[in-house]
Amino acid sequence: MNLVGMVHVNINCRNYERSIAFYQLLGFEEIWQVPKTNTKEVAAAVGMPPYKVKGALLSLKGAANPVVIDLLEWQEPTDDSPPYAHLYHVGLARLALQTTDIDADYEFLQKAGVDIVSKPATVSVSAEHGSRFFCFTDPDGTYLELVESY
Numbered sequence: 001m002n003l004v005g006m007v008h009v010n011i012n013c014r015n016y017e018r019s020i021a022f023y024q025l026l027g028f029e030e031i032w033q034v035p036k037t038n039t040k041e042v043a044a045a046v047g048m049p050p051y052k053v054k055g056a057l058l059s060l061k062g063a064a065n066p067v068v069i070d071l072l073e074w075q076e077p078t079d080d081s082p083p084y085a086h087l088y089h090v091g092l093a094r095l096a097l098q099t100t101d102i103d104a105d106y107e108f109l110q111k112a113g114v115d116i117v118s119k120p121a122t123v124s125v126s127a128e129h130g131s132r133f134f135c136f137t138d139p140d141g142t143y144l145e146l147v148e149s150y
Helices: 016-026 040-045 102-111
Strands: 009-012 028-033 052-060 068-076 095-098 121-124 130-137 143-149
Touching: 016 028, 016 052, 016 068, 102 130, 102 143
Parallel strands: 009 068, 095 143
Antiparallel strands: 028 052, 052 068, 121 130, 130 143
């Protein structure tokens, strides 16, 4: 294997306008609009029939390391099933984002009416190192996490 990094994380949503507003609230910006349709070859590469989609690649403004989300509203085919109901299922569970001020971000998200799982908790790796974190959900119930390391 010749892996050198991560390209993006795909998050599917029910309503692109509602979800892009949420991710912009977090500091993401659109960097590339996804074509509404694509070739049969591209559809086959993701295991789908020819499709219609609305979405974009989003990048976190000012991130030290690139953080890119592929935010997609599938219009055809479509599936309105809910995301994972909890964090202990098999598969990808949540996207963890790093912050420099978890208390301020917690208060900001709380005032914005975001569904927050709990207050920030502390995990100690050693007497000198650890992190504080909390989880919250996007408008469709996809879990996200904010982490501040010390």
